Amino acid sequence: MQLEWLDKFRQYLTQEKNFSFHTVKSYRSDIKDFLGFLSFKKKDLKEIGYPVVREYLALLQRKGLAKSTLARRTSSLREFFHYLY
Numbered sequence: 083m084q085l086e087w088l089d090k091f092r093q094y095l096t097q098e099k100n101f102s103f104h105t106v107k108s109y110r111s112d113i114k115d116f117l118g119f120l121s122f123k124k125k126d127l128k129e130i131g132y133p134v135v136r137e138y139l140a141l142l143q144r145k146g147l148a149k150s151t152l153a154r155r156t157s158s159l160r161e162f163f164h165y166l167y
Contacts, residue, residue, distance in 0.1 A: 087127065087166070088113060094165050112158035127166065135159060 092110050095101045101109070119138050120130065139159075142152055 088117065091162055091165055095161070108154060109158040109161060112155045113162050116159060
């Protein structure tokens with residue numbers, strides 16, 4: 083089911099938001115990583131909230147990702163949740 087959301091999100095970014103190919107590719111990769119995190123935590127999209135997102139972003143920060151990468155990942159998540167809700 084989560085991969086279905088990912089494909090629909092990609093279509094949304096391409097068709098409705100008119101994002102560039104590279105932006106869509108990056109956002110899709112970011113969200114795929116986030117969905118992997120949710121799977122590892124045994125969480126479903128329907129049951130997550132701000133604390134789970136914060137935990138994910140904190141994990142990325144501990145991994146040493148650049149601030150620009152963290153900012154893009156945050157934007158990806160924001161756009162994804164805007165799409166979902």
